[in-house]
Amino acid sequence: MEKKKAGAAPRDYALHEQIGFFLRQASQRHVAIFANRIGDKLTTTQWAALSKLKEIQPCSQNQLGRETAMDVATIKGVVDRLAKRGLLTTLRDETDARRLVLSLTEDGHKAIARNVDAALDVSEETLKPLTTAERMMLVELLRKIS
Template structure:
């Protein structure tokens, strides 16, 4: 249960899908001031990571432009590293759910950057690979993508950058 909230029975109606909607009802704030202010949003890891991600995305857009999104670049870059692979595997390796990776691949395929074909061993699976144009794009964007990472980490000294990346790996 979330501190400061209690579960309440859902109303007799559901959302558009027919499922009952769960509601949270605010409880009275604790009288102890320490308990009340223990949670400060600006000090929470999730919020800090979200703000850093927004900064990184702004740098990405400034360096690479609006024609390629970070998820599209992640898919292209990972395909370049791996070679041909299933759409499902690419989604897992780039931390995208099935619907997101499908949309990303649809857009990349429409731009002729990715080929998609059925796996002959299992026709339910799709095999993805970079097209010649996709390989050329990756080769051209890689130096800019490295610059994005460098700019994102630039407020830190080089030893701090290494430490941050190591700590983030441990948190995965």
């Protein structure tokens, strides 16, 4: 018999049963697949910023951060590196002196075009162990807990 203090029922904690651990593992595998498939030394985050920018450009830096679920400090670093590589441009907004207006460059468009197929393949390979029904289910469950 285990000794317990009044009402203090100690619960067990098994790391390999926790949802956080599975989320981290799955993310790791996805990132690894991405790194293998994408040639241009683009990270998942950089790719997210580029592809989302293509959807909504021109837009401000903070807005792009919100759309890609990145912190203001994080999106700044990502944008800085992409700008340094000439994949996007940053211009001060004329009507709002705070805003940095982001736009894809020619090279940015090319980089996207060059990697779209590979990026879609990444999603495909990540979900390869699942059936079509399971894939839809997984996405739906992840959306619910996001």
